Amino acid sequence: MQTDGLGKRYGQTWALRGCSLQLPAGRIAALVGPNGAGKSTLLHLAVGLLQPDAGQVRVFGQDPRDNIDALADLGFVAQDTPLYPDFTATELITMGSRLNRRWDSEIARERLTRLGIPADKPVGKLSGGQRAQVALALALAKKPRLLLLDEPVAALDPLARHEFMQALMGAVGEYGTTVLLSSHLLADLERVCDHLIVLQTAHVQLSGAVDDLLATHCRLVGPRVADGAAVPGVAAMIRASHTERQSTLLVRTDGPVDTDRWAVHDVTLEDLVLAYLGAADTRSTGTAALPEVAA
Template sequence: MEAVLETDQLGKRYGRHWALRDCSFRLPAGRIAALVGPNGAGKSTLLHLAVGLLRPDAGAVRLFGEPPYDNPTALADIGFVAQDTPLYRDFTAAELITAGGRLNRRWDAAMARSRLADLGIPPNKPVGKLSGGQRAQVALALALAKRPRLLLLDEPVASLDPLARREFLQTLMGSVADSGTTVLLSSHLLADVERVCDHLIVLNAAQVRLAGAVEDLVAAHRRLIGPRHGGEPIPGVADVVRASHTDRQSTLLVRADGPVADPRWSVREVSLEDVILAYLADGDAQASHEEWGVPA
């Protein structure tokens, strides 16, 4: 399947600090993908590298097989809604749609007007005086008016109330269903990820911890409960992602590579949230030990 976005050992450094490092993943066309991680994990840095607003210090990023830098052809196929939905606050929504038509070679002003009308957003009120949810909808309408092949959204609903968040996601889902646009949605709201996304990239401590189709990732993980585990191999287990212990018992979240037939272990299925939280916790622990200079 065609990859609309690929990174290979991608890295970005600010001074001595790596905001992103050894970042490799492949986003197939037609996916609605979640980029998940805590604040400071490098999500915004990755998205800014993808749209050419930053240049990497290591590795490479490709849009539709090409670098995004100084590449108007590739960037014309990208819609991007940055964090805090930056807009010209003194412009009205109608004025922003008109301006977008003069700045983009492909522009569907009628679609943008129709969507904002359906949402009850006034056309002649400065966007700085709109609610946060309304501004987010204006920003999304402008991004979709480009008819992009890839839509990048950086925490677009983090500051919205539950109703505004639901309306935004409903608009997004309807739009991409009509157009077939690939979406990469940065978020730390796991309920939203489970509701709308079929692909997942977990980013923590500046590195990709997990990437792939949601269905495949959930199917590859299990929770094992059994005797206290001392690190010895367990047949059918490729990796122990997260472990907790009592004096006599261990609970393990594992990535399996086959059936776990050992009768000492009780095997249970896991949710997407279980998988994500396990990899986020793993990343936090590694980063903390590295910063303190003590062994994990």
């Protein structure tokens, strides 16, 4: 999946603007950002449900909108897991087999049986978590090359979330599926995702392989420095806090840091996401712009 200057607006408001990113095949990518950042809009553009107002999106080199060949390779679970409420899971599986070129009913049946979800009960009478699992089972039965998930675990309990994430990892390993997963649950994402995309105020703020991003960011603790002061080895200061004598900085590095002056600490994925989102919030109040980062 690749986007170049992708944008979508509703009236005079841009829900997504200038979005350029490339998602490598075979990755599980986390798509994070606050409500209203443009995550759902990006996913709906990627599956052809919306038409862009600027730029383009390509999935396996093709425009997904009204493109049967491209859509055959896509699986999508929307935020509200829309399913025909009067249909049973068995009926939905049968319908899927008749509507999709590439379909494996056994994947869906085995998954629902393992989870103890009744296949003969109308899905409208299932719990929210069970409906989410049915939607995922149907999406995996399509054997998509790219699976897009919009807040799929919001309705699941911790055990079900863990099982859901394990299923995603299994799909990537078995079928080579690429996954783009939108979620606010950073702890769950950190366990399974190897690529990160941060959206904020309709823009891509950060994008890249998790290992690369973590390797080029760290937390520095040392003597008090002024905001905006140059620090050797630091390409960008993402977030800073100060006491009277000490500064704590989350930074992106471009070279060695003076370890005699600074104590250097690794950061987690959660540290990184919260720092960039917090820095973007500060930027919106009129302070210096934070550079967009792609690794």
